[in-house]
Amino acid sequence: MSPLAHWRIVNNTGLDDEARLNACMLARPIQFDALIDALSIVEKDILESPAAPVHEDTVPAALEAAPMHVALMSSVAATPTAAATPSFPLLLPLAQAPQAIPLQPQPPALPHAIAQSRVRLRRWPPADILHSSRHGLRLATFISARWLKIDELKLLSGIQTQDCSEFLARLHEAGLLAVQADTASPPAEGMSALVTAIRTDAASASPAVKPPAAPSEPRPPAPRPSASRGLLQALRIKLGLFRGAAS
Amino acid sequence: MNDRLDLKIVFTGTPGAGKTTAITALSDEPPVVTDVANTDVALAKSKTTVGLDYGRVSLGPGRGVRLFGTPGQVRFDFMWKILAADAFGIVILLDNSRPDPLSDLRLYLNTFKDALDRSACVVGVGRTESIPKPAIDEYIDVLSEFGLVLPVLAVDIRKREDVLVLVECVIALAEARADIE
Numbered sequence: 001m002s003p004l005a006h007w008r009i010v011n012n013t014g015l016d017d018e019a020r021l022n023a024c025m026l027a028r029p030i031q032f033d034a035l036i037d038a039l040s041i042v043e044k045d046i047l048e049s050p051a052a053p054v055h056e057d058t059v060p061a062a063l064e065a066a067p068m069h070v071a072l073m074s075s076v077a078a079t080p081t082a083a084a085t086p087s088f089p090l091l092l093p094l095a096q097a098p099q100a101i102p103l104q105p106q107p108p109a110l111p112h113a114i115a116q117s118r119v120r121l122r123r124w125p126p127a128d129i130l131h132s133s134r135h136g137l138r139l140a141t142f143i144s145a146r147w148l149k150i151d152e153l154k155l156l157s158g159i160q161t162q163d164c165s166e167f168l169a170r171l172h173e174a175g176l177l178a179v180q181a182d183t184a185s186p187p188a189e190g191m192s193a194l195v196t197a198i199r200t201d202a203a204s205a206s207p208a209v210k211p212p213a214a215p216s217e218p219r220p221p222a223p224r225p226s227a228s229r230g231l232l233q234a235l236r237i238k239l240g241l242f243r244g245a246a247s
Numbered sequence: 248m249n250d251r252l253d254l255k256i257v258f259t260g261t262p263g264a265g266k267t268t269a270i271t272a273l274s275d276e277p278p279v280v281t282d283v284a285n286t287d288v289a290l291a292k293s294k295t296t297v298g299l300d301y302g303r304v305s306l307g308p309g310r311g312v313r314l315f316g317t318p319g320q321v322r323f324d325f326m327w328k329i330l331a332a333d334a335f336g337i338v339i340l341l342d343n344s345r346p347d348p349l350s351d352l353r354l355y356l357n358t359f360k361d362a363l364d365r366s367a368c369v370v371g372v373g374r375t376e377s378i379p380k381p382a383i384d385e386y387i388d389v390l391s392e393f394g395l396v397l398p399v400l401a402v403d404i405r406k407r408e409d410v411l412v413l414v415e416c417v418i419a420l421a422e423a424r425a426d427i428e
Contacts, residue, residue, distance in 0.1 A: 124399050141419040141423065142419055156423060238305075
């Protein structure tokens with residue numbers, strides 16, 4: 001498995017050490033997540049481009065030539081050896097940057113049966129699980145409020161299926177997920193079908209964040225929208241919050 | 248025809264938990280506050296809210312989010328339900344340095360029991376770094392007593408980004424509970 005690395009690029013020209021550190025600090029969740037999203041897209045393009053292959057022990061030539069320092073933020077390696085991870089300074093000259101520092105073990109796989117079922121939080125997750133994914137807070141919030149299948153969670157949250165799946169797997173492993181067998185109408189295809197499925201599921205969502213009902217219990221009545229989605233989206237934009245949710 | 252479209256978020260919680268601070272961090276304009284000199288020796292602050300705090304985030308002509316802060320002291324609890332009426336979001340702010348913050352949470356959950364059925368609710372706990380006990384897990388236990396699964400987050404309400412995280416949770420809860428339009 002190829003290691004992935006997130007690089008934070010800092011233009012340090014004319015800055016002393018303290019100013020340079022301050023300059024590279026990003027406030028969560030707005031700037032940090034936006035930057036990581038942008039870098040993920042660039043990284044994907046680089047990895048998929050045959051003209052600019054990236055190997056474990058190399059960096060793109062454009063980065064090497066640039067007059068900048070690179071701070072290694074995180075990387076994922078094939079083996080879960082987080083305990084042996086050495087500490088390293090926040091800012092490193094490129095030549096001194098470690099090649100691949102594993103930070104987290106591989107996420108557990110989400111069982112197929114759960115991936116096909118609606119899930120809901122039994123209990124709010126502890127901080128270590130919540131922060132195991134940069135979207136953990138958002139995903140946990142959604143499934144604290146209603147039963148959702150993974151596709152529905154993706155549609156509502158605007159977060160990629162892979163991220164949803166990995167986070168749900170961690171919750172499942174910790175025993176924090178309640179699972180409800182899908183008793184909805186036969187599956188249809190396409191986005192309209194997914195929306196239909198979520199509309200159907202609205203009839204199964206509880207009117208509040210009550211504990212999950214057992215699968216055999218009748219589904220509580222549908223909640224009515226308590227606020228305009230347009231206003232919520234406008235509020236996200238105004239405050240600079242994550243805007244991945246469907247509008 | 249009423250062309251105004253407003254949402255309401257209520258910040259409630261114990262005295263000194265940061266309700267006024269949170270509203271100030273979000274409001275477009277300096278908030279309207281009803282702080283007076285504090286005479287309660289149990290509170291380590293010079294002023295305290297006795298009426299309500301009010302701020303607003305404008306989202307364009309006739310559209311916005313109203314932000315209300317409740318008075319913290321229990322003797323003003325008649326204001327709490329009034330302010331929580333029709334709120335789409337309720338943020339409960341607690342202070343871990345209080346004598347019994349878990350009982351504080353129970354008080355607010357009981358008070359807002361009806362509102363929790365229709366509002367998106369989030370719990371923020373302050374001063375957990377200096378006072379680590381009770382742990383966040385113990386707050387989650389209290390919520391379980393009430394049959395609730397709500398976001399519970401350790402926050403430093405002086406940091407705007409922490410306030411935004413709470414608002415983010417409120418919005419996500421509201422989105423989760425709304426049907427797809």
